[in-house]
Amino acid sequence: MSSVNKKALSETDIISKFIMPAVKEAGWDDMTQIRQEVKLRDGKVVVRGMVAARKKVKSADIVLYHKPSIPLAVIEAKANKHEVGKGMQQGLDYAKLLDVPFVFASNGDGFIFHDKTSPQRLETEIRLEDFPTPAQLWAKYCAYKGYKDSQLPIITQDYYDDGSGKSPRYYQLQAINKTVEAVSSGKDRILLVMATGTGKTYTAFQIIWRLWKAKAKKRILFLADRNVLVDQTRINDFQPFGQAMTKIMGRKVDPAYEVHLALYQALTGPDESQKAYKQVDPDFFDLIVIDECHRGSASEESAWREILEYFNTATQIGLTATPKETDEVSNIDYFGDPVYMYSLKEGIEDGFLAPYKVVRVDLDIDLQGWRPTKGLIDKHGHEVDDRIYNQKDFDRTLVIDERTQLVAETITNYLKRTDPLAKTIVFCNDIDHAERMRRALINCNPEQYAKNDKYVMKITGDDAVGKAQLDNFINPKRTYPVIATTSELMTTGVDAKTCKLVVLDQNIQSMTKFKQIIGRGTRIDDKFGKLWFTILDFKKATELFADERFDGIPEKVISTRPSDINDDDSDFDDIIEGHVSEDEETPSSNETDFNSGDREFDFPEDDGSPQTGWDDEEETTVTKYHVNGVAVKKVGERVQYYDEDGKLVTESFKDYTKKTLTKSFASLDEFIKRWNSSERKQAIIDELESEGIIWEVLEAEVGKELDPFDMICHVVFDQPPLTRKERANNVKKRNYFNKYSEMAQAVLNELLNKYSDEGVEALESKDALKTGKVVEFGRPIEIAKKGFGGKKEYEAAIAELEKAIYDTTPDKSA
Template sequence: MTPINKKALSETDIISKFIMPAVKKSGWDDMTQIRQEVRLRDGKVIVRGMAAARKTVKSADIVLYHKPSIPLAVIEAKANKHEIGKGMQQGLDYANLLDVPFVFASNGDGFIFHDKTNPSQLESEITLEDFPTPEQLWDKFCAYKGYQPAQLPIITQDYYDDGSGKSPRYYQLQAINKTIEAVSRGENRILLVMATGTGKTYTAFQIIWRLWKAKAKKRILFLADRNVLVDQTRINDFQPFDQAMTKITGRKVDPAYEVHLALYQALTGPEEHQKAYKQVDPDFFDLIIIDECHRGSAAEDSAWREILEYFSPATQIGLTATPKETDEVSNIDYFGEPIYQYSLKEGIEDGFLAPYKVVRVDLDIDLQGWRPTKGMVDKQGHEIKDRIYNQKDFDRTMVIDERTQLVAETITNYLKRTDPMAKTIVFCNDIDHAERMRRALINCNPEQAAKNDKYVMKITGDDEVGKAQLDNFINPKKPYPVIATTSELMTTGVDAKTCKLVVLDQNIQSMTKFKQIIGRGTRIDDRFGKLWFTILDFKKATELFADERFDGIPEKVINTKTADINDPDSDFDDMMDDTEASDEHKAQEPDGNYDPNANKPFDNPSSAEIGAGDWGEDEDKVNKYHVNGVPVKKLGERVQYYDEDGKLVTESFKDYTRKTLNKTFSSLDEFVRRWDQAERKQAIIDELAAEGVIWEVLEQEVGKDLDPFDMICHVVFDQPPLTRKERANNVKKRNYFTKYGELAQTVLQELLNKYSDEGVTAIESKDALKTGKIVELGRPLEIAKKGFGGKKQYESAIIELEKAIYEIKPDKSA
C-alpha cells in the first residue's frame, strides 16, 4: 500500500483523514456534538453608488458542543504544508464569538491545544491520539464557569428547534446562555442590549423556552407598550407556545395560561379599577420580559413601573436597543449593567445588519434662516413676529409651503433615480406636518398615485385608515403603500425589513429616538434584495452619528430634579409616552408622544424648541404660522458612506478600493506577481470582490473599457492604465500568434478580440469556444484536439495568451 503523502493533501483531506477520525475516536458524537463548516458571520455589505457587495467570510472548520445550546471548542485545520499551529489565531477569533475557552489548531500531525481554563500553560501540543473526550472538556468547562450541580438542569436545557435548521446566531446564543446562567445563579434583574433588527424577540423566546422547559420558570409575562409588538410576537417568534399562551385583553388575567403577553395599558391605568395586575398575587409570575424597556418602564414615577414593582419577586429581564440614561431616567439603574451587548456597528460588521448611505440635503432657508417683511401676515391673517426663523422652527412653529414642496420633490427625484417602489418612511415633526407631506408627495407622483391611491399614506396614531395599512407597508410581499409619512408611530416596533429609504425632516434631539428611527432601515432581507438603505437627511439629524453615545452605552448621570418639559435635552417626549398622564395626552397627540407645540398655548416656550424671541406674552395664542410665496432653494447634496470604523465618510469608491487593497497588497510588484501566478484570473477577481470591490461601481468611476488588472494598477498603485483594446493590439503587434498553426491562430485571435470586447473572464469561460466565429470551427473538444493537441495544451495556450496580454512593459515600437 502506497503511504499517504500528507504534504500533497488539501485542508479538506486533512480534516477527513486525520482530524475527524481522531475526534470521533475520543468519543464525540458525530450527529449531536460535531458541526463542520460553521458559518458565524454573514459577511459585511459594502455600499457605493447604487451597488452593494458582501464580503466573503470564512467558516469555523469544526465546532464541538456539549449540547446544541452549549458550544465547547473550536478546531481550526490547515493543510499539512503549514506549521501545526497556523490556524490558532483564526480559531481564537471564532472562539471569542462563541464564548468558548478551548481552541485546537491542527495540520493533521497533532494539535496545538489552547486552554483558557489553564492560565499557567495556555497552549500545549498533543498527539492525535490524546484528543480530549467530551467528558474531559465538559468537566473543565463547568469548573471554568463555576457551575454548581443545582444549575446544570437549567443550563443544559436545549433551545427550541423546529427542525428547519434555524438556530440562534452566535451573538443570540451568547445572550441566551449568559441570561440562563444568570438566572440559574439566582439573579433577578437582567438587562440585554441588542441593536434593532438583531432578533431581540427571538432571543427572548429562546430564553423563556429553556427556562420554561426546565421548569425553572412556570408563569411568564411578556410586557410591551405597543399592540403591534405584542401581536407580532404572538404570531411569529412565540408561536411554539401554542395553547399555553394567551394575550391579556379586557383587563383580565386568566390564571389558566402559563405564558401571558400583555400591553402595559391592559394591566394598569390611572384609576384603581384599571389596575388589572392586582387580580393576581405578587408571586403569580416568576419571570417577566420587558420589551423596549428604554421607554416607560425605566422611569421611577411611571405608572407602568408599578407593575414591575408589584411583581418584584419575579425574575425581570429588560430588552432594549437603546438604554435610557438621562438626568431623570435609567434602566441600568433599575436592571443593573447589561449582561450582554450587541451593537449596530457589530451587526453591520458581521453582515447581519444593513449599512447606510447618508444623503445630506441643505436648503438655503435652513442654513441662512428666513425673516418676514415688516407687517407680514400668514395664511390665517396672523401678523408674523419679526425675527429670523431657522431650521428648528420650520414645520414646528413656521410652515413654509415651498419648503415642504422642495422636500417632497427631492424625495421623489431620489426614488425616480433609484427605485420608485422602494419602501420609504418620511419622519415629520408632527401629525399636521405628516399630512402636508403626504399631500405634497401625492402631487409630486401623479402617475404612481394613479396606479394605486395608496402609493403614499399617512400612518399616524390619529388616522385609522393609515394605521390599517401598517401591516401592508411592512409586508415585503405587498407593494403598497410605498411611502409612509409619520411623526412618532413608526419610530419603534415596526419590523419594516424592506425599508430602503428613511427620510429625516424632523428635529431629533433624543439619542434614544434617533437610534430607534435609524433602526427602521437596518434589517436585511436577501430574498427581496434589501442589503442596505439610504438616509435622506434634511435636518442635520445624522450629525448624531458622530456622538459617542450612538453606538454604545451612555454614561449614567442620574439626579433627582424634576423633568422640565421646556428643556429640549430632558427626553420628556419619551417619558410622557409612558406615564399616567399619557392617556389624557394621547387624546391630543394620537401618536402617543408629547409635543410641546401641539394643542397648547406658548406661555413660556423653550427658545431651543421654537426659536429665540418667538411669541411674546401678549401674542395671539396660535400654534403655527403658515405662509407661502417664499422662494426656497436646494444648496447642495452631500453623500456619505458607512466606513469600516463605523463612521460616516465622504469618499469615492476609488478611495475605498485603494484603502482596502493596500492592506492586501503591499506593493505593485506583489499584486502583479499574484496576478501572473494565478492560472485563472477570475480567481483573483473573485477574491478582490470578496474584499468588497464592486467592479461595476469602479467601472463607472474609472472607465468601462479597463480590465480589472488595469483598474487596480491605476486606482491602487497610480499606474497609467491601458485599455483592453490597447493591450490586445500590443499582443497583435508582437506577432505573437506565428508560433501556432492556422486553426490555433484563428481561435486565439478570436479569443483576443473577445478579451478586447468583454474582458479576461470571457476567454477563461468554459463556453469561450462556443461563441462567435469560433463555434463555426467545430465542437470545443474537436477544436482543442486539432488546433492545440488536446484539452491540456489548449488550457496552457490560454495561460500563455494571458501572460502576453498582461506583459507589464508592452513593446510599443514593434
Template sequence: MPQGINKANLTETDIITKLVLPAVKSAGWDDMTQIRQEVKLKDGKVVVRGQMAARQKVKAADIVLYHKTGMPLAVIEAKANKFEIGKGMQQGLGYAKLLEVPFVFSTNGDGFLFHDKTNTAQIETEISLEDFPTPEQLWLKFAQWKGYESDQLPIVTQDYHDDGTGKAPRYYQLQAINKTVEAIARGQDRNLLVMATGTGKTYTAFQIIWRLWKARAKKRILFLADRNVLVDQTFINDFQPFGSAMTKIKNRKVDPSYEIHLALYQALTGPEEAQKAYKQVDPDFFDLIVIDECHRGSAAENSAWREILDYFSSATQVGLTATPKETEEVSNIEYFGDPIYTYSLKQGIEDGFLAPYKVIRVDIDIDVQGWRPNKDQTDKNGHVIEDRIYNQKDFDRTIVIDDRTKLVAETITNYLKRTDPMAKTIVFCNDIDHAERMRQALVNLNPEQVKKNEKYVMRITGDDDAGKAQLDNFINPKKAYPVIATTSELMTTGVDAKTCKLVVLDQGIQSMTKFKQIIGRGTRIDDKYGKLWFTILDFKKATELFADPRFDGEPEQVKVTCPGDFEDDEILDTIIEGDEDSILTDDNIDPDSVQEPEKEYQHDDSSSSDNGDYNLTEDDWNDEVKVRKFHVKGVKVKTLAERIQYYDSDGKLVTESFKDYTRKTINKQFASLDEFVKKWQDADKKQAIIEELEEHGVIWEILEQEVGKDLDPFDMICHIVYDQPPLTRKERANNVKKRNYFTKFDGVAQDVLSRLLDKYADAGVNEIENINVLKVTPFDELGRPLEIIKKGFGSKESYFAAVHDLENELYQPKSA
C-alpha cells in the same frame, strides 16, 4: 491515514471529507447533532456607492463542533496538504472569537495544531489524526473554563428550540442567549440586553425563555410590552412554539392556569385600584419577566408602569432594547445593571445583517439664513407675525411657510422619480398638522402615481383610522401600497418596515433615543425584495447626531436627579394613540418641538377603557401643548446645497467615491505597488487574489461603473490605488499577440491558447482560469474538455501550467 490516499494531490475539500471528518467521528462526535460544516457566521457587509450596492464575500468556518444544539465548543479549519499544519489557525481563531469558544484546530491532513485557551501552560500543541479529543474531553475543559457549578449545568446545557427547518441563532444571538442564561443560572436577577433594531431581539428572548422554561428553572413567565402590535406579533410568530402553555392577558384577567403570559402594561394596570390586574396574583407568581423595549414605559423609577416590576421584584427581570435610555432623569442601567451583551448597529452593518445608509443633507436658504417678517406682516389668518428672526427650529413648529413644505415635497418626489418611484418611504414631520400638509403636497406633486392608486401617499398618524388601517400594508413587502407614509410619532418605533428604502427627516430631533429608533426603521435587510441599503434625506440636520459618540457607543449611566423629581413619564406613560397601537413617551416628544403646557396635565379617568388603555389620541396631546402657528404664503424658498455622504468602515459618514474607498482599503493590505504586483504574479490563480480583495471590501461591479468595464482587476487596482496608467484587457491581449508568444506552441495547444486569449479580452482572467471554459463556445468545436487537454497538452497539469504561463505573459511589465 486511510490506505491509498495521496495527500499531496488532495484539495481542501478532500482533506476534510477523507481525513478530518473520519478522525472527528472516530473520536465519538455525532454527525447529525454535533458536527456542522461550512458554518457561515456573517452575511457579508453591504457596500453602497451611488445607486449600487454589493455584498463583500465572507468565508465560512469549515467545521464547528457543538456540545448541544446551539452550544458551540470548537472550530476546525482545514487547508490543502501543500500548506503547513497551522496555516488555518489565525482564520480559525477569528471564528472562535465570534463564537466565544476556547478550542481551535488547524489541519492540513497530516494532523492537528490544537489551540486550547483552557491550557495556560501550553496553548498550542500538535496532535495526530488518531488523537482528536472526544466530546466528553472538550466539554469537561469547556465547563471548567466557563466556571459552571454542578447546580447550573441542567440550565446551561438545556437545548435550544429546534423548529426542524434548520434555522439556528446567529453568532451574536448565541452570545446574547448564552450569556443571559448563564447569568440567570448564577442567580443574577436584573439583566439588560442591548441589540440594534432588526437583529432579532424577540427571537433571542424566545430562546432564552424556552431554555429556562424547559429546564424548569423558570416556570411562570411574563413578556411585557407597551404596544399591542409587539405583543400580537410575538404571540403569533416567535413565541408560537409555546402553544397551549401561552396566553395573552386580556380584559384585566390574569389566568394562573397558563405558564407563559404576554401582556401590555395597560392591560395590567391603571390609575384606579380596580384596574391593577397584576394584583390578582401573588408577588412571587412570576419567576421571570422579560420587558420589551425597556427604554420606554417603565424606564423611569417614578413611572406609573414601574409599579408592575416593583410588585414582582422577586422575579428575574430581563430588559430588551436597541436604545437603552440614559438621561439625567432616567436610567435603564441603574435598574438593570450594565448590559450583559451589546450588539450595535455598527457591528450589524459590518457583519452584513443590517443595511448601511446613504445620507443626503439638504440645506434650505431660510433654514440657514433665517427669515424675518416685514413690519406688521400678517399670516393667512390675519394674525400679525411676531417680529423676530425665524430659523430651522421654528419652521413647522411655530411658523408654517407653504413654499418650504412644497420644496421638501419636491425634493422627495424628484429623488424617487430618478431612483424608484415605488420605494417605500417614511417622512417624519414635526406634528400631525405638518404630516397632513406634507401629504397634500406630495399628492399634488405625484398626480400620475395617485391616479394609479389613491393610497400612493398616506398620512399614518395616531388620530387617523384610515391611515392606521394601512400600516400593515405599508410594512408588508408583498403590498405595493401605500408607498409614501407621512407621520410624526406613530412610526418611530415598533414598525418592522423591512422594505423601507427612504427615510425623510423634516423633524427636529435632539433625543438620541428617538434618533436611533427612527434610523432603525430603515436598517432591516430583505434580500428577496432587493432591500440591501437605504437613504436618509435630511432637511433638519438631524443626521449630525451620527457624529455623537453616544450614537453607536457603549451606553453609560448619566442619571443625576433624585427620586421624586418631576418626570414627564408620569403623564406620558399612560397616553395611547387610538386603539393601544402606539404610545407617546418623552422619547418621541422632542423638548424643542413642543411648548410645555402652562398648567399640569390632568388625566381624565373617564377616558379609560375596559382593557386598561387610555384612549387619548396624539391630537389630544397636541391640543394640550399646542402653540400658535403663523401660516405664511408667498415666501420664496430655494435649496442652497445638497451633500451626499456614505457609511464608512469605521461607522462614520464620509463624502467619497468608491474609488476613494477602494484606495483606502487596498492601502491597508499592500504597502506599495511592488508588494501588490508580486502577490498578483506569484498567485497560482489570479481569481484567488480577486476573491481575497472582495473580502476586504473591493466590489468590482461598482468599480466598473466608475472606471470602466473593460479593465482587468489588476489594472483597476494599479490605476485607482497606485495611479498607474491602465491597459484595457484587449490592449494586454494584443501585446501578447505582438510578441509572437504562440510560436512555441503548435496544433491544438496553439489554437486553445489563442482562443483563451480572446476569451480574456472579452470576459477577464477568471474565465480562462476555470477549466469549464472548455465546455463552451468556441472551445466545444474542438471536442470535449478531456479530449482537448489530451490532444493539446497531454495532461491537466500541463494544461494548467500553460494557462499560468499565458497569465505571466499577460501581466509582463510594459517594457518587456
C-alpha cells in the same frame, strides 16, 4: 495512511482523512456534537452609488458542542504544507464570537490546543490520538464557568428547534446562554442590549422556552407598550408556545395559561379599578420579560414600573436597543449592567444589518434663517412675530409652504432616480406636518397616485385609516402604501424589512429616538433585494452619527434649565441650545390613553396642537404661524457612506478602493507579482470583490471599461491604463501566435477577441470552448487534442496567453 503524501493533500482532505477520524475516535458524535463549515457571519454589505456587494466570509472548519445550545470548541484546519498551528489565530477569532474557551489548530500531523481554562499554559501540542473526549472538555468547561450542579438542568436545556435548520446566530446564542446562566445563578434583574433588527424578540423567545422547558420558570409575562409589538410576537416568534400562551385582553388575567403576553396599558391605569395586574398574587409570575424597556419601565414614577415592583419576586429581563440614561430615567440603575451587548456597528460589520448612505440636503432658509417683513399676516390672520426663524422653528412654530414643497420634490426626485416603489418613511415634526407632507407628496406624484391612491399614506396615531394600512406597508409582498408620512407612531416596533428610504424632516435631539428611527431601515431582506438603505436628511439629524453615544451605552445625561446654570459656565452650551433632552419622547404615566374602553391601546403621538417650551422659569405656549410666498432653494447636497470603521465619510469609490487595496498590496510590484503568479486571475478578482470592490461603480466613476488588472494599477497605483482592446492588440502585434498550429492560432485568436469584449473570465471559464466561433472547431475535448495535443497543453497555452496579455515590459515592436 502512511503511504499518503500529506503535503499533496488539500485542506478538505486533511480534515476528512486525519482530523475527523481523530475527533470521532475520541468519542464525539458527528450527528449531535460536530458541525462542519459553520458560517458565523453573513458578510458585510459595501455600498457605493446604487450598487451593493457582500464581502465574502470564511466559515469555521469544525465546531464541537456539548449540546446544540452549548458550543465548546473550534477546530481550524490547514493543508499539511503549513505549520501545525497555522490556523490558530483564525480559530481564536471564531472562538471569541462563540464565546468558547477551547481552540484546536491542525495540519493533520497533530493539534495545537489553546485552552483558556489553563492560563499558566495556554497552548500545548498534542498528538492526533490524544484529542480530548467530550466528557473531558465538558468537565473543564463547567469548572471554567463555575457552574454548580443545581444549574446544569437549566443551562443544558436545548433551545427550540422547528426542524427547518434555523438556529440562533452566534450573538443570539451568546445572549441566550448568558441570560440563562444568569437566571440559573439566581440573578433576578437582567438587561440585554441588542441593536434594532438583530432579533431581540426571537432571542427572548428562546430564553423563555429554555427556562420554561427546564421548569425553572412556570408562569411568564411578556410586556410591551405597543399593540403591534404584542401581536407580532404572538403570531411569529412565540407561536411554538401554542395553547400554553394567551394575550391578556379585557383587563382579565387568566391563570389557566402559562405564557401571558400583554400591553402595559391593559394591566394598569390611573384608577385603582384599572390595575388588572392586582387580580393575581405578587408571586403569580416568576418571569417577566420587558420589551423596549428604555421607554418607560425604568422611570420610577411611571405606571409601568408599578407592575414590575408589584411582581418584584419575579425574575425580570429587560430588552432594549437603546439604553436610556438620564438623571431621571435609568434602565441600567434598575436592571444592572447588560449581561450582553450587540451593537449596530457589529451587526453591519457581520452583515446581519443593512448599512446606509446619507444624503444630506441643505436648504438656504435652514442655514441662513428667515425673518418676516414687518407686520406680516399669516394664512390664519395672525401677525407673525418679528424675529429670525431657524431650522428648529420650521414646522414647529413656523410653517412655510414652499419649504414643505421643496422637501416633497426632493424626495420624489430621489425616488424617480432610484426606485419609485421603494418603501419610504418620512419622519415629520408632528401630525400636522405629516398631513401637509402627505398632500405635497401626492401633488408631486400624480402618475403614481393615479395607479393607486394609497401610494402615499399618513400613518399616525390619530388616523384610523392610516393605521389600518400599517400592516400593508410593512408587508414585503404588498406594493402599497409606498410612502408613509408619520411623526412618532413608526419610530419603534415597526418591522419594515424592505424600507429603503428613511427621510428625516424632524428635529431630533434624543439619541434614543435617533437610534430607533435609524433602526427602521437596518433590517436586511435578501429575498426582496433589500441590502442597504438611504437616509435623506433635511434637519442635520445625522450629525448624531458622530456622537460617541450613538453605538454604545450613553453616559449619564443631566437635563437642566438655563436658569440653573451660571452665565459664565461655557461647558453647558449644548444644554442651553437644547441638545441633550434625552428623555423628551419617553411617555409618562399620564400620557397613556386609558379612555378607549377596550384592549387596543397605543401611545398617542403629537396631535398637532400648539407646542410648549420654556424660557427661564416660565412655560409658554408657542403659536404656530403658517406663511407662503417665501423663496426656498437647495444650496447643497452631500453624499456620505458608512465606512469600514463605522463612520460616515464623504469619499469617492476610487478613494475607498485605493485605501482598501493598499492594505493588501504595499506596492505596484507586489500587486503585479501576485497577479502573475495566480493560476486563475478570476480568483484574485473574486477576492477583491469580497473586500467590497464593486467593479461597475468603479468603471462608472473612472469613466472607462478597464480590465480589473488595469483598474487597480490605475486607481491604486496611478498607472496609465490600457483598455482590454489595447492589451489584446499588443499581443497580436508581437506575432505571438506563430508558434502554434493553424487550428490553435485560430482558437487562441478567437479567445483573445472574447477577452477583449468580456474580460479574463472569458478565458478561464469552463465554457470558453463552448461559445462563439470556437464551437465551429468541434467539441472542447477535440479542440484541446487536435489543436494543442491534449487538455494539459491547452491549459498551458491559456496560462501563457494570460501572461502575454499582462506583460508589463515595454513593447519591443513599438
